[in-house]
Amino acid sequence: MKGRVLWLVVIAFLVGVLGLVFVFPESMVSPGPLLKGHQSLGKDCFACHTPLLGSRAEKCVDCHAVDRIGLFTTTGRAISGKGSTVPFHQHLTEQACTACHTEHAGPESGGSMHPFSHQLLQAETRTQCASCHTKPQDALHLQFTGGCQQCHSAAKWRPANFDHAKYFLLDGDHNASCSTCHVADDYSRYTCYGCHEHTTSGIRAEHEEEGIREFQNCVECHRSADDDGERGKRGGKGSD
Numbered sequence: 001m002k003g004r005v006l007w008l009v010v011i012a013f014l015v016g017v018l019g020l021v022f023v024f025p026e027s028m029v030s031p032g033p034l035l036k037g038h039q040s041l042g043k044d045c046f047a048c049h050t051p052l053l054g055s056r057a058e059k060c061v062d063c064h065a066v067d068r069i070g071l072f073t074t075t076g077r078a079i080s081g082k083g084s085t086v087p088f089h090q091h092l093t094e095q096a097c098t099a100c101h102t103e104h105a106g107p108e109s110g111g112s113m114h115p116f117s118h119q120l121l122q123a124e125t126r127t128q129c130a131s132c133h134t135k136p137q138d139a140l141h142l143q144f145t146g147g148c149q150q151c152h153s154a155a156k157w158r159p160a161n162f163d164h165a166k167y168f169l170l171d172g173d174h175n176a177s178c179s180t181c182h183v184a185d186d187y188s189r190y191t192c193y194g195c196h197e198h199t200t201s202g203i204r205a206e207h208e209e210e211g212i213r214e215f216q217n218c219v220e221c222h223r224s225a226d227d228d229g230e231r232g233k234r235g236g237k238g239s240d
Helices: 001-021 036-041 055-065 200-209
Strands: none
Touching: none
């Protein structure tokens, strides 16, 4: 009998708590006040939240049409000029709004945005860095027309994951422009032909004089402008 009464008390308590959540959700479960953009919603929690399911993207797109995000405000005003952002929401693999956005300014909210993951973008869009990011204007990057991912990671822009000196030291006469050795913006390959005596026949003849008859990767032996090279050390990425 006592056990039955205890269960009834527990059930009544849970029902009471659940009732309070539905009647006073802003007091019972709210992590904090709404941020400025949604303050007009007041205490209407269910404008964004579905009972027992939390906030869902379907609620967000009721007000924020995906094809207009970044282009127009919810009132229909065109977004342009200072403060405007590149419209990229149209290129997400799915509409998972809360993966990036939080609309409560509570102590555990972490601000209005979570760190953005480029993995949320469609695969093709992830290769089009310049569509969202301004190209660095330093002497090195001005030589490149694309292929950012060959040196940089979408997870973290800095540091770049490529150390040229690891493969070939750009000293002396070899401190040349990137396109001298790498063609068509493909930095995974290189060519040594086209400079000085660097022709297929010239290089072959010179190596055969030294008894070297098989060679493919120049940087397997030549790691800098030193004519003697550094035989037998770590190889490069591949040559033409």
